[in-house]
Amino acid sequence: MKVVALEKDRVHDFVAYCKKHRMELDDSYLYDFELRDFQVSGEAPTYILTNHQGEILGAVSLVMDEYHKLGKRARFRIIHSEIEDILCYQQLLQAVLKHTTDLDKVFLFIPVTNKVLIEMIEGLKFSLERYAFVLLREDLNVPEIKLPEGYELRSFQRGLDEENWSKVRNAAFATLKGSETPITTEGVTKLLNDDDYLEGGMMLLFHQGKPVGVIRGADDEYENDPIMNIGPVAVTPEYQGRGLGRILLRAALQFAKEKGYKRTILSVNGENERAQALYIQEGFKQIEAVVCYQYFL
Known part of the structure; x- marks a missing residue:
């Protein structure tokens, strides 16, 4: 199992992974129109977790556009692993944090029903900021x-x-x-x-x-x-x-x-x-x- 930077020739596979799991996650940046033109860039550092066969089993990507950088923060587009192991999440997090040297914090939203992801994120020492409701x-x-x-x-x-x-x-x-x-x-x-x-x-x-x-x-x-x-x-x-x-x-x-x-x-x-x-x-x-x-x- 290894974490590698997403290359251009695997963007399609990354997008497919996002679509596969977006119903479990906050999908604010996982809509079709958001993913249609997705490219790896300084505003979207992205890594994937792969097995020996090269299959994607996890992914992490940040949204670091001008608005978020103005507030010295970045939002997760996705942080997810099909392997429910804190070590997989640690590897993904540490890889993407290399791109946040000028920021104060990173954040994400999680549906309260996704107990597994909440457990993983709390295990990574994230702190609760607030709740939000969809009406x-x-x-x-x-x-x-x-x-x-x-x-x-x-x-x-x-x-x-x-x-x-x-x-x-x-x-x-x-x-x-x-x-x-x-x-x-x-x-x-x-x-x-x-x-x-x-x-x-x-x-x-x-x-x-x-x-x-x-x-x-x-x-x-x-x-x-x-x-x-x-x-x-x-x-x-x-x-x-x-x-x-x-x-x-x-x-x-x-x-x-x-x-x-x-x-x-x-x-x-x-x-x-x-x-x-x-x-x-x-x-x-x-x-x-x-x-x-x-x-x-």
């Missing part, structure tokens, strides 16, 4: 949207709203675990070019011309059926507590209905109890729970 809404009846006087809700305008979006999102999430790293205007532009982008799905809320809220609806799938993913839902701190998050959420639900989606999905931090309560009041139900583990370097 789904199937009823497409949306209550009426009533904007208070002086407010305007409109679709994102390219070339005009990149800075508005980043300012609102960063102010709203400045103290939210896992989202403290600010998004740049370049990061907003990337959202506009991602495969999951829906024209009209990014909306901004203004009060007397000042941007105070943002929301995004993106194409996604759940249980092999199309679904619209909602997030972020963000309101600047001085405007929170006025019911504006509910307005943004209902606007996204109305947009999903207009686009023909039968279901919507979103995720929320376990510590954000106010947001959880809002989503449940608006018809969402919890379907999954994941736990975030971090490893300080």
Whole structure:
């Protein structure tokens, strides 16, 4: 058994391994569109665990794009071994950590149902950071949207709203675990070019011309059926507590209905109890729970 760096001629085998096991894992970076153009690079250091016949029995890969590096951290795309042995996980971890010299930590999400992986990760001295919940809404009846006087809700305008979006999102999430790293205007532009982008799905809320809220609806799938993913839902701190998050959420639900989606999905931090309560009041139900583990370097 040995751990080796992934070579170009084995990318197809690595992708097949990811697809084989993604239902056991957090699949945020294991969707087909994420894996379709996967390449080994400085932003995606990747290693595989192989047997004497060269078969892949384990894999590890990090997401080290500009956004994550700005926060001096990296997220695991995958860390998994078909051999349930802590030594296999140790080998995979040590191999990929060679690429993290300028970072503070690495982290990953694990479904709470995957007890084996949780045991392995805790055995590697990862510490628990937080829980997050996935919520789904199937009823497409949306209550009426009533904007208070002086407010305007409109679709994102390219070339005009990149800075508005980043300012609102960063102010709203400045103290939210896992989202403290600010998004740049370049990061907003990337959202506009991602495969999951829906024209009209990014909306901004203004009060007397000042941007105070943002929301995004993106194409996604759940249980092999199309679904619209909602997030972020963000309101600047001085405007929170006025019911504006509910307005943004209902606007996204109305947009999903207009686009023909039968279901919507979103995720929320376990510590954000106010947001959880809002989503449940608006018809969402919890379907999954994941736990975030971090490893300080």
